[in-house]
Amino acid sequence: MKKETKLTRRQLLRLSALAGAGAALAACAAPVAPAQPAAPSATEAPAPTEAPAAPAGGTIQVLHRQEYFKALEEALKKQTEEFITSLGYTPDVSTVNPEVFGDFIAKMQAAVAAGNPPDLAYHGNSVSVMYDSDIVEDVTDIVDELVGKYGEIVPASVPRNARFDEKWWSVPFITTAGAWFVRRDVAEAVGVDVKQLPKLQDRLDAAVKMSDPAKEMYGWGLTVNKSGDGHGLIQTAFQAFGGRAVDETGTKITFNSPETIAGVEWLATIYTDEKYKPILPPGVESWTDPSNNEAYLAGKIAMTQNAFSVYAAAKRDNNPVYPNTAVVRFPLTNDGSIELGTGGAQWYTIFKGVKNRDVAKQIILHFIDPAQFTPLSGLGGGLFMPAYKNNWTDDLLKLEPAFPTLKEIMFNPTDYTGFSYPAQPNAATDAWFATGFLSEMMANVITGKMTAAEAVKDATEKGIAIFEEKGLPQS
Incomplete structure (x- = not known):
């Protein structure tokens, strides 16, 4: 890999955080939450298993990401110390x-350069950027041992994010995913079967049935405004109709197609046709990422797509929507061939120059063992x-x-890479996605500034300019 390529990739990956494939995985970073009540004793994790004594000597430094549930964060910290x-x-x-x-990665670069990195870090940062920065250890031996003990890694897309040049540069530790969330009680009251919503049109039809503006219940709690949630919905819509941003190589833009235009037209109709006005919550056209969470937890919307944090918040706060929430898998493409969503991993990483690699490996193996992991998972919502x-x-x-449905999401056999599907994300696709062009495109259609065909053509031209700037000619 040439140094020039590495620098470009590193800079673009930072600028396009949570873009490209990350758009599908944006749910994966655990948001900060206020302190929670102590977990019930029935789910307390067991004491650490016996391990062979190591020679006494020095301090082992471990960094952990913050958890949404304080009980989980404290339990993992305590058990790691023990x-x-x-x-x-x-x-x-x-x-x-x-x-x-x-900046976690910048701090780790400085620590490696100074010769004093932590012995181990559990985090959700970009392994690709750290690999390109040459600050991480090859951990293929550890991953191979774990796969031998516990089976294949899920989801199918995980290796793309940490396996480069046929080697693993971080150990998959946990997974998280987004999903669609539906009010089961509202659905049942109007005869909607939450298990029979495989495609976008099925969900739109269900939203119509579940809506009752007189009772402040709106079926379609999804926006196309500039936000992670909005871009995720737009991406789902054009891909459901068969549109693709790029070809299988990831180097040629294929966005301007009849299939993409059809998806954009379908989605725009929801926000422009009077017959759908009753399903839209007030102000949905200007929602940002927290808005649908707030509306769902307030009992105002019957359906939304989000990170799993909305479910976790309902559980944490004993919100009445929690027992009435059905977790639904991502929609299929209109031809039923692909599920348009999956999960993503968070990592254990060993940095270059670490002085206690063997101890770091023992910690990793210990906490991925189901004897330790399963009780901790029970605390994580x-x-x-x-x-x-x-x-x-x-x-x-x-x-x-919700865990059986989460399993189905994680076991999606398609190596789904989000915006760049069917290609692997690259600097050009990430940079294009990061411009927020999807929401701009939808705004152009919804306001009547452009037709769907014109808006798709305009968005494509912007992508072409970015690709050609990055040395990927489009003609």
């Missing part, structure tokens, strides 16, 4: 608050799920009503 102590070392386990800690097929045990699936 396990390190059992190995004969002094634990130094810190929770990384992004607002305080700052769907935001701390296994990354290995055989760890989706019956015991785990019994812990939360």
Whole structure:
């Protein structure tokens, strides 16, 4: 890999955080939440298993991401400290608050350069950027051992994000996913079967039935405004109709097609046709990412697409919508061939120059063992799920009503890469997505400024300019 290419890729990946494939995985980073009540004793994790004593010597520094549930964060920290102590070392386990800690990757680059990186980090940052920065250790031996014990890694897209040059540069630790969330009680009252909503049109038809503006209940709690949620919906719509942003190589733009135009027209109709006005919550045209969460938790919308944090918040706060929430898989394409969504991984990473790699490996193997992992998952409300097929045990699936559906989402056999599907994301696709052109395109159609065909052509031309700037000619 040439140095010039690395620099371009690193800069663009930072600028386009959560873009491209990340748009489908944006749900994966655990948001910060206020303190939660202690977890019930029935789900407390067991004490660390016995491990062979290691020579006493020094401190083991481990960094953890923040968790949505404080009980999970504290349990993982406590058990990590206990396990390190059992190995004969002094634990130094810190929770990384992004607002305080700052740029994680920049801090790790500085630590590696100074020769004092942490022994291990659990995080959700870009492994690709860290690999391109040459600050991570090859952990193929650890991943191979875990796969041998616990089966294939899920979802199918995970290797794209941490396996480069036939080697693994971080260990998949947990998985998270988004989903569609439907008020089961509202659906049942109007005869909607939440298990029979495979495609977008089925969901739109259900939204019409579930809407009752007189009772402040709106069926379609989804926006096309500039936001992660809005861009995700637009992406789903054009891909459902068969549109694709790029070809299989990821180097040629194929966005301007009859299929993309059909998807844009279908989606725009929801926000322009008077017959759909009763299904739209007031102000939906200007919603941002928190808006649908707030509306769902307030009992105002019957259906939305979101990160699993909306479900976790309902559980945490004993919100009455929690027991009435059905978790629904992502929609299929109109031909039924592809499920348009999956999950993503969070990582254990060992940095270059680490002084206690063997200890880091023991920690990784210990906490991915279902004996430790399953009870911790029960504290996570769907935001701390296994990354290995055989760890989706019956015991785990019994812990939360939503877990069986989460398993189906994670086991999606399609290597779905989000906006760039069917290609692997690259700097050009990420940069194009990061411009927010999808919401601009929809605004042009909804306001009548352009037809769908004109808006798609305009968006394509913007993409072509970016691709050609990055050395990918389109003619």
